[in-house]
Amino acid sequence: MTSQKPAISDARETLPQPPAWVTQGHGETPEDVAFLSGAALSHLHLVFTRDDAPHALLRERLALRAAEVRVTHSGRPERAADLRDAVNLLRDGDLPGPAGEVYLAWRRAVERPLSVAALQRALPDHAPEALDRWLVAGQGAPVPRAAGVLEVVRADAPRAQLAALILADAALAQTLGWSHLVPLLATGLKRADLRLTGAELHFACHRALHAAGIETTRLLIDLTRRTARLRAVAPKLRAKGAAEAVALFLARDAIAPAALPLPDRAARRLCDRLVQLGAIRELTGRDTFRLYGV
Known part of the structure; x- marks a missing residue:
């Protein structure tokens, strides 16, 4: 757990916000x-x-x-x-x-x-x-x-x-x-x-x-x-094809489990696992035909 927090904090600190005189x-x-x-x-x-x-x-x-x-x-x-x-x-x-x-x-x-x-x-x-x-x-x-x-x-x-x-x-x-x-x-x-x-x-x-x-x-x-969080939890994933799935989530706005390079049931399990880890979100609020993204 201690290795995840610095990655998220660093991502927030190293990308500077626009100056107030620009935003206001x-x-x-x-x-x-x-x-x-x-x-x-x-x-x-x-x-x-x-x-x-x-x-x-x-x-x-x-x-x-x-x-x-x-x-x-x-x-x-x-x-x-x-x-x-x-x-x-x-x-x-x-x-x-x-x-x-x-x-x-x-x-x-x-x-x-x-x-x-x-x-x-x-x-x-x-x-x-x-x-x-x-x-x-x-x-x-x-x-x-x-x-x-x-x-x-x-x-x-x-x-x-x-x-x-x-x-x-x-x-x-x-x-x-x-x-x-x-x-x-x-x-x-x-x-x-x-x-x-x-x-x-x-x-x-x-x-x-x-x-x-x-x-x-x-x-x-x-x-x-958000992607720093996904990268931090990626080493915990053991499913075959998980690395390719993570790469897709890092580049795509939304993904259906069927589009992942895993069998259907394994893809749904991976999505649920990533949601539990706080690495991605379920975007639709539905029980079926779900879409996931960072």
Whole structure:
């Protein structure tokens, strides 16, 4: 037991919280908001450099958030729990439905290193040539470039809001030198913001990134603490395939026992054991068709 507590404490202490002047700042002018968004992104970039942070898991959680925001903006009733079910409980030959397709697009967008091929996998209805053209449409610093991509995609394909948001976040990540797309604008922009242009859109993007940068840093700190607990208890697991299962939990938002590399009964036992150890959570509250995650 004594070997578990330092790992959890260290994870909490070594990923710094954003400074109070960043989290409590409320810029009124475009200059103030741009300064605060830059500070939030700078701090997020700092914690992204940490090897002990669960980057793949963070991207999956943010993909879920981005999908939920997009589905909500479209007027559909599905929320995060429904999206998890739509994708993680799919059987061969099943279709995820419109909301599930949105979630799948975001998951595919974040799971591979950023490239036109990875974006085309997430957005198969758009030709690689169009994605490549849109991705380089914006110019300049990260936020102006991302806003420029938003405007160009909306002008060329007014109904392709999902593509516009994915490409805007891709352009942002590319400009910041990140290897993977991280959904930030998609989680922070409001529905009305997507109709703005020019300086008003730039202001909305800065405001969205200020909020999203703070929330993403907090989420990463929490996930780092939680995954430290899972890593600490992993040596206690004796089931064949347990190491591979732990690796999946460290990278995936939610997993059904049937998706683990163990026989069905052994997979359920392993999930129950990890819940008892406080290493993962059961996410649905159901007695059947359960999903588990950190």
